[in-house]
Amino acid sequence: MNQRILISGASIAGLTVAHWLARYGFRPTVVERAPGLRAGGNGVDVRDHAVAVAERMGIMPSIRAAATDVQGMKFVDAADRTVARLDTAGASEVEIMRGDLVALLHRATGAGVEYLFGDSIRGLAQDDDGVTVTFDHAGSRRFDLVIGADGMHSNVRRLAFGPESQFLRYKDHYFAFANADAALGENRWVTMYNQPGKMAGVYRSGNHAQAKAYFIFRSGPLRYDVRDVEQHKRLVSQVFGRDISWQIQELLAGALADPDFYFDALSQVHMPSWSTGRVGLVGDAAACASPASGAGAELALVGAYRLAGELASASGDHRVAFAQYQESHRDLVHKKQQIGPNVRLMVPKTHGGRWIRDGAAWLPILRAMTAAERLLRVKAPRALPEYVSAI
Ligand SMILES: Cc1cc2nc3c(=O)[nH]c(=O)nc-3n(C[C@H](O)[C@H](O)[C@H](O)COP(=O)(O)OP(=O)(O)OC[C@H]3O[C@@H](n4cnc5c(N)ncnc54)[C@H](O)[C@@H]3O)c2cc1C
Structure with missing residues (x-):
């Protein structure tokens, strides 16, 4: 059948x-x-x-x-100085x-x-x-x-x-992932730079040659064609294109050259x-x-x-x-x-929110939240069955 x-x-x-x-x-x-x-x-x-x-x-x-x-996430200021680190190694299998x-x-x-x-x-x-x-x-x-x-x-x-x-159901943000210049960011860390309602970052695994760029921004719903990659690139450029702080322009240049540029609403x-x-x-x-x-x-x-x-x-x-x-x-x-x-942790809405987030990242509280989440996950909702094919 x-x-x-x-x-x-x-x-x-x-x-x-x-x-x-x-x-x-x-x-x-x-x-x-x-x-x-x-x-x-x-x-x-x-x-x-x-x-x-x-x-x-x-x-x-x-x-x-x-x-x-x-190893984890680190947050930097415009001069690329680390303002907070959050070790997340072991948070996922x-x-x-x-x-x-x-x-x-x-x-x-x-x-x-x-x-x-x-x-x-x-x-x-x-x-x-x-x-x-x-x-x-x-x-x-x-x-x-x-x-x-x-x-x-x-x-x-x-x-x-x-x-x-x-x-x-739209969650008030858009995001993009794309290739980045592997010289940016720190090896084995996700480096993030925030401005109110915006985040640009670079993901660098130590055992992969290719670094990845992240862009997230807060916005009301935008009208665009979900299949039109050139239009997606223009939308991200409109938000980040004139921003010369940190390494945003270098990250953007690598991302815009990537044919597999991935952009979507956080929904x-x-x-x-x-x-x-x-x-x-x-x-x-x-x-x-x-x-x-x-x-x-x-x-x-x-x-x-x-x-x-x-x-x-x-x-x-x-x-x-x-x-x-x-x-x-x-x-x-x-x-x-x-x-x-x-999302609010990664993209604080205001300078004050960012300041609180960076402070909290030094405290054991976020680490404790990660550990608690891991403990909760151990209580998996149901066992995964072994299926026997009857066909
Ligand atoms: C290129 C790409 C990059 C991504 N990067 C990330 C990331 O960095 N982090 C993250 O958390 N999630 C990312 N995602 C989303 C992530 O893969 C999914 O959230 C999750 O893994 C669930 O996977 P899925 O197979 O259900 O959907 P998806 O991974 O979204 O795959 C859907 C597939 O369907 C194909 N497709 C779409 N329309 C049609 C059509 N009309 N006919 C036939 N095929 C079609 C797409 O090309 C794609 O291959 C990415 C997805 C893609 C496609």
């Missing part, structure tokens, strides 16, 4: 669900809009149940081998560059997965027996099920559930249901918690594992599997969407 499954998006959620579906005996096809895997992004955390998923996929040793070695994780997941999907790069779903028509899918480039095809793993601005969600404005996705008929959603498409949660990779890995596992143990019956998947995964999503004061 329901053997042919189309997955939209070849990133963390899409590749993980493809791996597990193929392993359980389904026939997954992955369609990715980009011409190849998207390697951009900074470090992402693999923690808690996500470690178990990666272990069961056999990639955890490779993830550990490729891990970054960042493993931090890995997003592009490295995507490459490992792709390798782990093996030969049982068909890929359509450089294409996108144009239309979905469901009936009792399956879904007729039209593409921008490939000819129309029939699938039994369609899974949207195509990120916060999911195309599958738009086609099957309606406009994204119903589901996105979350909240949906009452992650499925409609034969279409299901996973990862950011279903329940983005935002980069401020530090949990995007974890939610994508664990959600994808559960979705594929539920389909396998229900012999492909999507009505049973989609309901079980949502029931088993929603507690973790709910917990990770409580992002607390993370």
